[in-house]
Amino acid sequence: MMNKVETLKKAEQILKELTDYAEKRDVTLLLEPLSHLETTAVETLDETVATLDAIDSPNLQVMLDTGHINITATKLGRDPTEYLIEHVNKLNGRIAHVHIDDNFGDVDAHLVPGEGNINFKPFLNALEQNGYSGYLSIELAVFGNYPIPPTPETLIRKSRQFLINATGS
Numbered sequence: 001m002m003n004k005v006e007t008l009k010k011a012e013q014i015l016k017e018l019t020d021y022a023e024k025r026d027v028t029l030l031l032e033p034l035s036h037l038e039t040t041a042v043e044t045l046d047e048t049v050a051t052l053d054a055i056d057s058p059n060l061q062v063m064l065d066t067g068h069i070n071i072t073a074t075k076l077g078r079d080p081t082e083y084l085i086e087h088v089n090k091l092n093g094r095i096a097h098v099h100i101d102d103n104f105g106d107v108d109a110h111l112v113p114g115e116g117n118i119n120f121k122p123f124l125n126a127l128e129q130n131g132y133s134g135y136l137s138i139e140l141a142v143f144g145n146y147p148i149p150p151t152p153e154t155l156i157r158k159s160r161q162f163l164i165n166a167t168g169s
Contacts, residue, residue, distance in 0.1 A: 008047060008050070008051070011042060012055065022057075022059045023057060026059075028060075030061055031051065035072050036075055043068075044076070061094055061096035062094050062095050062096065064099065065098075066100055066102070066118055067116075069083055070084075071103065073105065080105060084118070088123065098135070100136050100137065101113070101140060102115050109141065114162045120162075124167050138155075138160075
């Protein structure tokens with residue numbers, strides 16, 4: 001079994017090959033840092049930055065997932081809000097997509113924003129202040145807290161209203 005350093009080097013090697021291929025076809029790849037519950041490779045902000053720097057290609061961008069970052073912050077003993085904002089500031093210009101979902105820092109529950117403990121307003125403000133103009137997608141699950149969910153439309157409307165209230169627009 002590979003240790004963390006070996007795993008990250010292998011991930012970089014594979015991503016470099018994929019990115020070289022993507023460059024030839026004018027395609028952008030998105031790297032989504034996962035939580036320790038889902039990966040043994042790219043998880044933390046430092047690992048994300050190191051991976052992007054090692055590959056050094058405009059065809060490799062980042063997809064942030066608020067739920068993954070909350071879990072990682074909790075594991076590291078970091079303040080989740082500060083860690084979210086640090087991601088935005090350090091990855092400025094490299095973020096191509098954002099998954100919005102909530103949890104309590106323990107499992108990737110994919111809750112409607114506002115149903116977990118993530119403080120979205122400072123994160124959304126940081127995105128705006130850094131000039132992010134890409135998509136925000138709601139990533140919800142119909143398991144866990146939603147074993148017999150309301151209609152997806154209800155969850156989407158609730159998420160939309162939360163984001164409108166959080167951003168004022």
